[in-house]
Amino acid sequence: MIAGIGTDIVEIARIAEKLQRSEYFKTHVFSAEEIGYCEKQKNPAMHFAARWAVKEAYLKAYGLKFIGNHRLPEIETCHNEDGKPFIQLAGKALQEFKEKNFTHIHLSISHTEQHATAYVIIEK
Numbered sequence: 001m002i003a004g005i006g007t008d009i010v011e012i013a014r015i016a017e018k019l020q021r022s023e024y025f026k027t028h029v030f031s032a033e034e035i036g037y038c039e040k041q042k043n044p045a046m047h048f049a050a051r052w053a054v055k056e057a058y059l060k061a062y063g064l065k066f067i068g069n070h071r072l073p074e075i076e077t078c079h080n081e082d083g084k085p086f087i088q089l090a091g092k093a094l095q096e097f098k099e100k101n102f103t104h105i106h107l108s109i110s111h112t113e114q115h116a117t118a119y120v121i122i123e124k
Ligand SMILES: CC(C)(COP(=O)(O)OP(=O)(O)OC[C@H]1O[C@@H](n2cnc3c(N)ncnc32)[C@H](O)[C@@H]1OP(=O)(O)O)[C@@H](O)C(=O)NCCC(=O)NCCS
Pocket: 046, 047, 050, 082, 083, 084, 085, 108, 109, 110, 111, 112
């Protein structure tokens, strides 16, 4: 059954500004794999913004108002061989997911030149 849904929309310019201002922002929020993926793209900020939206959408689906014990890089966006994105959890985020008897996460991402959006469904 569906345990939660979450969505988020992010202004790409806001993320681009944060990335320009602080290397700490990048490494505090994104995993090494996410940084590698985004920096290979034509417009890295668009993909960083999408990953930010994924983390926010996941936390909404999970039911958290605040980040709590979760470290943001532990909520990582990866891709299968077709390019379809999925969320890979690690550390505390994975532990708490299992403790709640959650089983599956569904993810969809989209972006325009201005905005990135993500939609997450968690099942249990
Ligand atoms: C891959 C595809 C879904 C991307 O859609 P898009 O409109 O070009 O771009 P969007 O901004 O909406 O989506 C991009 C995101 O789609 C996701 N995506 C990529 N391949 C995907 C796939 N096979 N399945 C689901 N999602 C996919 C990625 O997360 C990507 O974002 P990211 O690179 O930051 O992770 C699209 O190009 C495609 O192949 N569509 C198939 C259907 C089709 O041919 N439609 C033609 C018009 S009807």
